[in-house]
Amino acid sequence: MINQKIAKIFYQMAEYYVMDDVAFKPQAYERAGRLIESMEEDLEEIYKKGGAKALMEIEGVGQGIADKIEEFIKAGKIKEYEKLRKDCPVDLEHLSAIEGIGPKMIKVLYEKLKVKTVEDLEKAAKKHLVQKLPRFGPKVEENILRGIEFSKGDKGRFLLGYILPLARQIEKRLQDLDFVERAVAAGSIRRKKETIGDIDILAISDKPEKVMEHFCAMPEVEEIIAKGETKSSVRLDIGLDADVRVLPSESFGAALQYFTGNKDHNIVLRKMAQDKRLKLNEYGLFRGKKQVAGKTEEEVYKILGLKWMEPELRENTGEIEASRGSELPKLVGYKDVRGDLQMHSDWSDGAHSIEEMAQAAKKLGHEYIAITDHTGELRIAGGMDEKTILKYFAEIEKIDKEQKGIRILKGLEVNIRKDGSLDISDEILAKADIVLASVHSNFKMSVQDITERICCAMENPQVDIIAHPTARVIQRRSGYEVDFAKLLECAKRTGTVLEINAYPDRLDLNDVHIKKAVQAGVKLSIGTDSHSKTQLGNIELGIVQARRGWAEKKDTINTMGYEELVKFLKNEK
DNA sequence: GCCGTTTTCGGCCCGACTGTTTTCAGTCG
Numbered sequence: 321m322i323n324q325k326i327a328k329i330f331y332q333m334a335e336y337y338v339m340d341d342v343a344f345k346p347q348a349y350e351r352a353g354r355l356i357e358s359m360e361e362d363l364e365e366i367y368k369k370g371g372a373k374a375l376m377e378i379e380g381v382g383q384g385i386a387d388k389i390e391e392f393i394k395a396g397k398i399k400e401y402e403k404l405r406k407d408c409p410v411d412l413e414h415l416s417a418i419e420g421i422g423p424k425m426i427k428v429l430y431e432k433l434k435v436k437t438v439e440d441l442e443k444a445a446k447k448h449l450v451q452k453l454p455r456f457g458p459k460v461e462e463n464i465l466r467g468i469e470f471s472k473g474d475k476g477r478f479l480l481g482y483i484l485p486l487a488r489q490i491e492k493r494l495q496d497l498d499f500v501e502r503a504v505a506a507g508s509i510r511r512k513k514e515t516i517g518d519i520d521i522l523a524i525s526d527k528p529e530k531v532m533e534h535f536c537a538m539p540e541v542e543e544i545i546a547k548g549e550t551k552s553s554v555r556l557d558i559g560l561d562a563d564v565r566v567l568p569s570e571s572f573g574a575a576l577q578y579f580t581g582n583k584d585h586n587i588v589l590r591k592m593a594q595d596k597r598l599k600l601n602e603y604g605l606f607r608g609k610k611q612v613a614g615k616t617e618e619e620v621y622k623i624l625g626l627k628w629m630e631p632e633l634r635e636n637t638g639e640i641e642a643s644r645g646s647e648l649p650k651l652v653g654y655k656d657v658r659g660d661l662q663m664h665s666d667w668s669d670g671a672h673s674i675e676e677m678a679q680a681a682k683k684l685g686h687e688y689i690a691i692t693d694h695t696g697e698l699r700i701a702g703g704m705d706e707k708t709i710l711k712y713f714a715e716i717e718k719i720d721k722e723q724k725g726i727r728i729l730k731g732l733e734v735n736i737r738k739d740g741s742l743d744i745s746d747e748i749l750a751k752a753d754i755v756l757a758s759v760h761s762n763f764k765m766s767v768q769d770i771t772e773r774i775c776c777a778m779e780n781p782q783v784d785i786i787a788h789p790t791a792r793v794i795q796r797r798s799g800y801e802v803d804f805a806k807l808l809e810c811a812k813r814t815g816t817v818l819e820i821n822a823y824p825d826r827l828d829l830n831d832v833h834i835k836k837a838v839q840a841g842v843k844l845s846i847g848t849d850s851h852s853k854t855q856l857g858n859i860e861l862g863i864v865q866a867r868r869g870w871a872e873k874k875d876t877i878n879t880m881g882y883e884e885l886v887k888f889l890k891n892e893k
Numbered sequence: 894g895c896c897g898t899t900t901t902c903g904g905c906c907c908g909a910c911t912g913t914t915t916t917c918a919g920t921c922g
Contacts, residue, residue, distance in 0.1 A: 337894095344905060348894040382895050420911090422920050455919085459912060507922090520922085546921095548910050553921090563922080565909085578907090583922080590906045595899095601907055 322364050326392055327357040329401050330385075332412045335423040336404040352380040354584070358635075360832045367393050411437045418467040419545070420460075428453055442468050466543075470555070477515035478560055479794060481824030481861050484509065487519050490538065490562065497534060499527040501569055506579035510631045512864040514794060514827050519562040522579050528566035535564045571603045573616035578602040584636035592624045600624075632867040651867040656879045659688035660859050662733065662756060662787060662819065662847025667712045668693035668702035671852040674719050674728065680853035682726040688882045690754045691716055692731035692787075692847070696743030701760075703735070706748050713751060727882045729753040729889075733787055738762045740776025742783070749782035754889055756819065756847070758787035763800040771803040778816040781893045785845050786811070788821040788828040796825065804833060808840040815892040817877055818842055820869075822862025823849040834869020843892075844871060846878045 330353035334346040355378065356363065366374050367390065375386040388398050408430055415426050415438060429435040432453055433444045441464065444450050451461040487505040494503035500523055504510070507520030525531050528550045535552055536544050545553040550566045567575040578586060579602065593600035598607055604614025605623055613619040618628045626643040630651050633639040642648045664670035665677055672680075674691050681689045693712065694701040704712060713730045720728040731754040735743040742749070742757060749755050757777045765773065777783050789807065792799030811818055818837055821828045826849065829837065837844060846862035848855055866876055873879045880888060 342894095345894055347905075351895085380895070384894050420920065424919060455913060457913060463911090518922090546910055551909055553910085579922090581922090583906095587906060594906080599907085603908095 321362045322393070323356050323359055323362065326363060326389060327353040328413065329353075329392070329398060330356070330388075333398075333401055333404060335412055335416060335426075336401075336408065338423040339408065339427040348380070348385070351584075352385050355380045358637075363389055364393055409436060414438050414471075415441065418464065418471050420463050420467050425456075428456075438468060438471070470559075477517050477795075478558070479824050480509070480512060480514055480516055480827075480864070481858060483516045483519065483560070486540075486556075486558075487516075487521075490519065490521060493538065494521065494523050494531065494534065494564075497525075497531070499530055500525045502572065504576060506576060507581060510580045511582065511634055512632050512868060514830065514865070514868075516560075518560060519556075520579050521562065521564040522572075522575050523564055523566045524569050524572050524575075525566050526568065531564065531566045535562075565602075567602065569615070570611065571614050573618070573620050574600070574604040574614040575602045577617045577620050580631050580634060582635055585634040585640070588636055588640055589624060592626075596624070598623070630867065632864065633870070649870045649872050652863060652871050652873045652876050652879060654860065654863055656873045657846060657859060657863055657876070658881060659686045659690070659878055659885070660848050660850070660856060661690045661729075661754065661785070661845045661878060662692045662731075662821070663689060663850040663856070664693050664701075664733075665691050667691075667708075667715075668704060669851060674716055675723075676853055677850070677856070678719060678723050678726055678728055680856050682723070684856055684859070686726060686856075686859075688727040688729060688885070690729035690731035690847070692733045692754070692756050695732050695734045703743075706744065709744070709748055710751075729886075731756065733758060734783075735760055736773060736777045738765075738773065740773040742777060742780060746780070746782050749780075752782075753886065754784050755782050756785045756787040757783045758789075759791055759800070763791060763797075765800065767801045767803055770800045771806050774802065774807060775810040778810050778814045783816060784889055784892065785817040785819050785847075787819045787847065788823075788826050788849070789818050790828050790830075790833070792826070792828050792830070794825045794827065799828070804836065808837060808842050811837075811842045812840055816842075817845045817892070820844055820846045820862050820865050820876075821849050822846055822858045822860075822865065823855075824858060824861060827861060827865050829865070829869070831865060831868035834866060834871055838869060838871050838875050844876050846876060 330349045334349035337345040372386045372390050375381055375389050391398050410426055410430050415421060433449055435441045435444055445461050445464050450456050450464060451458045487509050491503050491505050494500050502524040504522050505519060506522045508516050523531050532547055532552050536547055536554055540556045541554045542557045543555040545555055553561060553563045555561055590600045593605060598605055604611040605620050613623045621628045627648060629639050629643050629648055660681060663677055665674045666672060678689060694703040696703050716728050716730045730752050732752050733756045736757050736759045737743060774786060790799040790802060818829060846866060848858040850856050877885060877888060
């Protein structure tokens with residue numbers, strides 16, 4: 321996949337054009353980069369199928385940029401980019417990653433001090449050469465050194481599951497102040513993106529200065545990056561930035577909309593406003609100086625001719641068009657999910673007993689759970705042999721009878737071998753209520769082989785669900801490469817369900833895959849893959865992921881009642 | 894360089910904060 325490489329080049333070209341004060345090109349290249357980066361189709365494939373013409377079908381890609389992509393595919397480089405880089409041969413990627421450093425400053429640093437890399441910059445700053453440059457000063461120099469120090473540390477994005485509790489704590493902390501009317505975590509947290517780059521808090525208050533005080537004095541704050549009258553920015557001890565913005569009550573809806581984003585969604589909205597001779601900003605929707613909407617998100621969207629849409633949808637991936645045509649999905653709700661369909665007990669590698677898991681799940685309000693311990697060859701995870709499995713089934717049946725208010729399905733997570741066969745006989749599998757099959761090893765196979773391997777498992781009438789279908793682990797491994805279209809086709813034909821694994825660093829399937837599955841009419845199941853009763857709450861992350869993939873109640877089998885689900889599992893294949 | 898249910902030319906999203914300046918450029922989101 322060359323998309324990321326090309327996106328990176330376009331980002332850098334955008335910065336070079338900023339250096340040279342070229343108008344409008346930077347935005348064009350940046351936008352193209354952003355859109356290419358988030359595309360799921362490989363640019364090379366698109367080009368192979370339809371040439372430069374097909375490339376120009378892509379949003380943000382016109383003649384000029386299509387030519388550049390074509391050039392990169394054919395020659396492995398882009399002349400225009402090489403020329404820009406020759407004029408200013410600096411490590412743009414890492415220099416501009418330093419907080420507070422942008423293209424203009426990088427240009428001056430290169431021209432006056434020959435700074436090419438972050439190391440050069442650090443040396444120059446330590447020698448106090450930086451503060452002597454025009455429009456630079458001692459504070460800038462100090463900030464540069466701090467920025468470099470920070471960029472050396474463990475930075476980057478954080479898992480939603482890890483940040484959500486912290487964001488909610490900050491939210492509540494501000495909300496509890498008597499001069500704060502409301503406090504909401506907006507941004508990517510409200511959109512529930514799988515990873516989070518910073519925490520954006522919106523607060524409604526008529527005492528902004530007091531909110532600033534409280535926010536900057538939170539115990540997690542390690543450094544105050546900016547502290548203004550209505551906006552502050554801090555660095556938290558975990559290495560994540562948090563911003564707060566205070567607005568008046570009458571702007572709440574517009575502000576919430578604005579700070580929820582995403583950026584592209586907002587740009588489209590603001591253009592729509594312009595077309596209606598209106599202006600949209602965080603204070604409201606304005607005709608001249610008159611605010612025509614702003615108190616609620618609904619009214620902002622309504623005046624723009626749109627229906628309100630769930631934050632999870634706001635990625636400018638078709639939701640605006642859907643909203644205009646009243647074709648928005650009715651996303652599966654948090655209360656629609658009635659059970660958890662993957663978890664482990666101490667019969668394999670889980671920390672708690674079946675009974676403890678059941679009781680904890682009941683407390684969460686689940687009507688049923690599936691205990692799905694590991695089998696056979698997965699010894700490292702305490703995989704059970706066939707004799708043990710029979711005892712395990714008996715134990716589940718016994719506990720199921722004893723428990724009141726929750727039903728327990730006899731489940732297994734079987735291993736898909738390299739050749740696509742399973743590590744447990746069909747005879748034993750037939751005794752289970754629910755069978756998950758998944759790949760745990762030998763990821764490095766060709767696309768065709770891995771696809772065939774999984775399809776082979778789906779052909780088995782005993783297999784109900786493919787668990788964590790792509791095996792990715794966020795920020796650690798990308799998973800195997802698989803022909804997802806073929807997987808969907810096979811799942812549809814064989815009546816196999818695909819899992820949305822809700823484990824915080826898996827979230828597998830991802831939103832793009834889910835959307836495709838929904839379109840293909842393939843059913844989904846949500847499982848937390850809990851290895852401890854404390855992880856059962858991750859079900860929320862699975863629902864979140866389903867929602868980001870435009871899944872509705874009917875698409876997810878966890879929304880069925882117990883009886884209906886049992887019937888479904890019996891007859892699906 | 895992109896884009897068009899008014900347009901193939903003439904627009905292009907908007908505002909806060911900082912540090913350096915005496916009115917604003919640069920950066921960020």
